[in-house]
Amino acid sequence: MNILVVAEREHRGRQLVELAAPPPASVRTVAAWTDALAASGAGPCVFVVPVARVPGEACGEGIEAVRALRAAGVPVLALAGDAAAMEAAVAAGADDVVSAAADPGELRLRLGMLARRRAAPELPGAPAGLAAFVEAMPVPALISLPAEGRILAANRLLRDAVGYDLDALLAMHGSQLYADPADRARLVEAVGRDGAAAGIEIRIERSDGTSLWALVSCRALDLGGARGLLCVFQDITERKSAEQALETRERRLRHIADALPAMVYLMDELGRTTFVNRPTLEFTGRSFDDMQGDRWQEVIHPEDRPGLLDKMRRAAREGTAFEHEYRALTADGSYRWRLNRGQPLRDRRGRHRSIIGVCLDITDRKRAQEELELNRERIRMIIETVPAPIAYIDTEDVIRYANLAYARRFDSGRDDIVGRRLADLLGEEATRMLRPFQELALRGQSARFEGTVDYDPLGTRHCQIFYVPHIVEGGRVAGYFGLVNDITETKRIEAELRRAKEAAERADDAKSRFLAAASHDLRQPLNAMSLLLGVLRPQITDPRATAVAAQMQQSLDAMVELFNALLDISRLDMGAATVRHEPVDTATLFARIETDFRAAAASKGLELRVVGSGMTVWSDPTLIERALRNLVSNAIRYTEHGRVLLGCRRRGALARIEVHDSGPGIPADRLDDIFEEFYQVGNPARERREGHGLGLAIVRRAMDLLGHRLDVASAVGRGSRFAIEVPACPMPGGAETEAPGTGQAGEAGKPGFPVLLIEDDPLVQSAMRMTLEDLGCRVLAAPSLVEALAALDAEGVAPHLVLADYRLPGGADGLRAIAVLRTRFGPEFSACVLTGDVQANIQAQVEAAGARFLRKPIRPEDIRTIVDAARHAAKWRQRARPAA
16 A cells, blocks of 8 residues: 655654554655645555644645645545644545544554545445545544435444444434434534534434433534534433432432431532532521522621631641531521531542531530539539538549638648648548548449548548549549548537436436336325225214215315326326227217216206217227316316217218317417416416316327327307317227116125225225225135135135236236136136336236226226126126027
8 A cells, every 4th residue: 555645844754654554555755735646646545644733733735735635536644733623624525534643553543444445435425535534533423414404424433322324324314313303403503603513412312212412513514515514422321321320319418418407518619608408598597599609608606707717718728527616697586506517528639629517506505515514613612612521532542623621621722732642631540541432432332431530630530421433434433522521529419419318318217117106106095095985984974074074085086186197197298108099989988988977067067968970980099088088077177057068070081079168268379378287277276176287288198199180279258179180990890888887876786796806905905895895796805816816715706806906916917817817717707907007008918908907096986887897797798698
């Protein structure tokens, strides 16, 4: 193949051709196109014509050479320095165009293709050399006549891309190749207006119905008077797919960003906003346009704006993340705190091109922090002002904090203490004693020390020291707090109180022993006097002696009543009275009170009315009865006319027991005084018949002991009402018992009723014997259990009633005696224990044994009541025997 290079400098042409076409190709170089034209007749050859070797070089002579050679019918490969030269060469008819900077391999390839095309026939529909030119282009390309819509030429790269063969392309209208006909119209319009169009994105329809995206550059061609259009295509389908995927991802990310509870933004390297999510717009109350560019800065508090901008610029410049807290304007015009965290984004070359940031509303957290700081300051102030010494010691035994009290304790300034080792401050002895508790705190356990500590500067002190570990994140102990409570003075006071308490207890014990001895020793003669006087009075017939005996009886009764009241108050005050709660039948209780007080009320012309309710209450039967007897007794004593009422009513879960009278009433300012010992309203002369002023004091103490509410209401001239509120309960099961003491005097006087009396005091025994015999009883009296058993064996009788003193000689007592007698004679006889002791548990033991209890001194009426009850019980037992 002959190759002829047209070049002004022969050595350049030779160099090009030798590189492009090594032997055996024949290569010649001519200096001008005219010489080349003359040499064209020497045989088949390919001319290489430099149109422009470098960009911007004039290409007039090279274009003339191309035109002349093509007119002579020889193939031409044009070397072009830039795109303008390439287009000029194509317009002049060059068969192929290649860059002047192409490497030898490219030149060799293009020359071979051109030589082969010279041997091939011309493509149909295309001017000579035009089809070959298009075919040789390294990118998909075509030439068309826009006016006719006809495609003149299309290279193989384009045919392969669209899937049509050449005949199909040449037969179709140009608009059919475009997925959107408007794309072709847009290209034709651009070329018609500007002569060329570049970088236009279109979609081309493939033969299989799919499409591809192409970037098209077009230029108008002069095809011998007809206006042609050269289109070069670059397949950008992958890029468009990537762009669409990126757009989809961006759209998805925007949706995600809008759904986030945080505020998200994007900024370019100049700090201009390119994106903000919906929460940002809702927070600020602005539109996206209001937040674009630099306008976002308007929502930043003026005082906080410089600091934020400085951090953002530094982050963009250095490529580092940043974090900043600032105040931002909200939709309602207030400012709220935001935390802005930003991160620079890099492009493909690693340059920082934008910033992505997230903003969180931290107003609540800031307020909590401020409140926490305020609380810390409050705590610090409290710690500073509390009198207890407090210090904080780290794991190296160094004092890191001490309050003023701690510094004053060691007579030092705080600066002299903080930073010192605790061991140096306390001294060797105190450190040795306290070290185990400090080590517990350093292991994360709270510890407490109490004892005497020998402080070097302070001497021996009695202290409570509390050690509390300071546990930080991860469970690590950073130190501990120590709180010192100096209780030296407290311990001294406690010791004094303890000594005083022990002295008081010793005095109380002595009082109890005295009370017990006095009770027993004083009750015995009083008991004997009462019983003997009871025996003597029926024997007196002289009216004057009878009056004296009556006065003696009144004095003795008053003495016994006062003595009992004083002992009762003493027992209640010293806590000797035992409280035993149990169900108490108010009907039985009221019946006994009515029986005992009916005669006293009738003697004054008063009506004693008892209203039964059938209720059962929860109380101590002895104390509640004693309190009610005192209230009824007081009511009768102070009421001159009218009536006294005892009744009970339910108030929810309580039973309210009330005593009403129509007496003189009590002034309102004296309602509290009446419960004091020896206080009486309207009795300044202390007349004995008006009582001693102890009954209500006993009632108040008894109710306090039981926990029952005592209430009083009174109107002067109209009367008074006393009420006790007691827990109500259902009636206990079991048969009802008839209240004792209701028998007639004649029944008690029947002779032969066997009574065993065990009493070691001869005087009391004699008086009791005479009283019982006056009641028609057959009395067997003995000073001890052994002698009592002997007397019963001698008489050959079983007792119906046993009266036994609690204290008996020989180590026995009344309860033991009753138990032995019941073992011998069975449990059917009645029993009663008599005592002058004030021990709290005697009465409870007696009642638990099924016996009655009488405390000395005893009145004849009490003996009568016991005998009547025993006779009544014996009668019921006798009636029940046949049925059994």
